[in-house]
Amino acid sequence: MSGKLEGRVALVTGAGNGIGRAIAQAFAAEGAIVGVNDFKGEAAHSTVAAIEAAGGRAETLPGDASDREAVRAMVLGLAERHGRFDIVVNNAAWVRYEPIEGISQKTYDRMTGIGFGGIVWSIQAAAEAMTKGGS
Numbered sequence: 301m302s303g304k305l306e307g308r309v310a311l312v313t314g315a316g317n318g319i320g321r322a323i324a325q326a327f328a329a330e331g332a333i334v335g336v337n338d339f340k341g342e343a344a345h346s347t348v349a350a351i352e353a354a355g356g357r358a359e360t361l362p363g364d365a366s367d368r369e370a371v372r373a374m375v376l377g378l379a380e381r382h383g384r385f386d387i388v389v390n391n392a393a394w395v396r397y398e399p400i401e402g403i404s405q406k407t408y409d410r411m412t413g414i415g416f417g418g419i420v421w422s423i424q425a426a427a428e429a430m431t432k433g434g435s
Contacts, residue, residue: 309385312334313365317343321350329354333382392414
């Protein structure tokens with residue numbers, strides 16, 4: 301495959317299904333090497349299989365997007381294996397719909413851990429990888 305993203309290396313969080321899966325597939329169709337992250341490893345593997353069946357390049361990166369060290373390992377690992385890192389898409393989210401007065405601390409921590417923490421951690425790791433790579 302070749303296209304606008306030929307040779308670029310990307311991480312897409314929450315790419316096991318839905319919008320994240322579509323983004324990962326679109327990037328791969330344009331030539332990117334895509335790290336497919338999802339909390340559910342089987343879902344990430346399914347996306348990678350679909351990308352590879354279409355002739356693209358991808359790898360499964362299961363893990364929790366709210367885990368700072370796990371996200372850093374994903375990004376830096378991609379950069380090391382492929383000699384560069386170019387793109388991060390923060391698609392992972394976790395939402396529990398319930399009345400505001402019923403939201404527990406555990407639910408709040410999970411939503412903000414992925415919805416905010418995951419974004420901060422992946423941007424930090426991407427900046428580190430890009431700086432090391434001369435981007």
